[in-house]
Amino acid sequence: MAAPLSHFDESHQLVRDSVRRFVEREILPNIDEWEEAEEFPRELYLKAGAAGILGIGYPEQFGGSHEGDVFAKVAASEELMRSGSGGLVAGLGSLDIGLPPIVKWAKPAVRERVVPQVLAGEKIMALAVTEPSGGSDVANLKTRAVRDGDHYRINGSKTFITSGVRADYYTVAVRTGGEGFGGVSLLLVEKDTPGFTVGRKLKKMGWWASDTAELFFDDCKVPVENLIGVENAGFACIMANFQNERLSLAIMANMTAQLALEESMKWARERQAFGKPVGKFQVLKHRLAEMATQLEVSREFTYRQAAQMAAGRSVIKEISMAKNFATDIADRLTYDAVQIMGGMGYMRESLVERLYRDNRILSIGGGTREIMNEIISKQMGL
DSSP: OOOOSOSOOHHHHHHHHHHHHHIIIIITTTHHHHHHHTOOOTHHHHHHHHTTSTTBTSOGGGTOBSTTOHHHHHHHHHHHGGGSOHHHHHHHTTHHHHSHHHHHHSOHHHHHHHHHHHHTTSSOEEEEOOOTTOSSOGGGOOOEEEEETTEEEEEEEEEEEETTTTOSEEEEEEEOSSSSGGGEEEEEEETTOTTEEEEEEOOOSSOTTSOEEEEEEEEEEEEGGGEESSTTOHHHHHHHHHHHHHHHHHHHHHHHHHHHHHHHHHHHHHOEETTEEGGGSHHHHHHHHHHHHHHHHHHHHHHHHHHHHHTTOOOHHHHHHHHHHHHHHHHHHHHHHHHHHGGGGGSTTSHHHHHHHHHGGGGTTTSOHHHHHHHHHHHTTO
């Protein structure tokens, strides 16, 4: 049987069309205002929940749809990125890094209470792993949770937490055992828990529309039933979660590059210099051809890893490669787009200016480029 020419079928096209209409109706008319305000209305979560967007990829029993359908999620993610705001996509999509451990490993009572609320957009979910002492060194995190009867007492802090300011639920990585990866657990912490406080809203180079926060735990008392999975087995849960996050970041990078290319093409056709469109000059035509080629290769490699994941195969090495390659290409294409547009590319009114800023976090979040290379080299037996 011949291999399919596309990873997407008719159901995926329906998802794509639905999300694109949502973006055109609910986001694009407001996105410039939201970017300048450095936040978007909480109501957008409810609208995205009602439209079924937040539930894509999650079980129907909790209000989701297309459970386990990786390419339905890819299609939705690509269309959300057409908002032109990586920050909005990261904020609206923070459930996709915070919620999967709850769905897979939380106790039934916790799962049944939390998941439907988040998929409906009634509550906001965040993942809290990164700490001030070492962002990428998850195995050596310092935030400690000590068992005290039927509760854990948490002490420590987290930083750079997406949706950290206004989240209602936090999937928090803590140390419950000894040193190293074998002593890490995951706990669900709720916003109003005594001893838990949210610090200042952090100011960022890009992703302006997302809120990013510091979190503090001072004898924060969390019920034992909020333990996600098995005590001291949280590191494996975090690593499994990272694979999907890295796929999402690769898709964001490819779509950032796609939008940069589209803006460059539009400029090349419309901008006049020396009596003709600038796109008629060979130097620019060749640059655009190279940009399109690099993007196509990156996108197809990312899709291949998504297909492998959909088939249940481990792609620890390959998804790390895909993330690095996609973010490298996005670096090049956003740089080139600003250069092609010249002074206008440097103006805040230009989409490529925002793409250039937003892009920079993609090779840092979800594991830095350097950490990806460590993972790749270990998988190679080095």
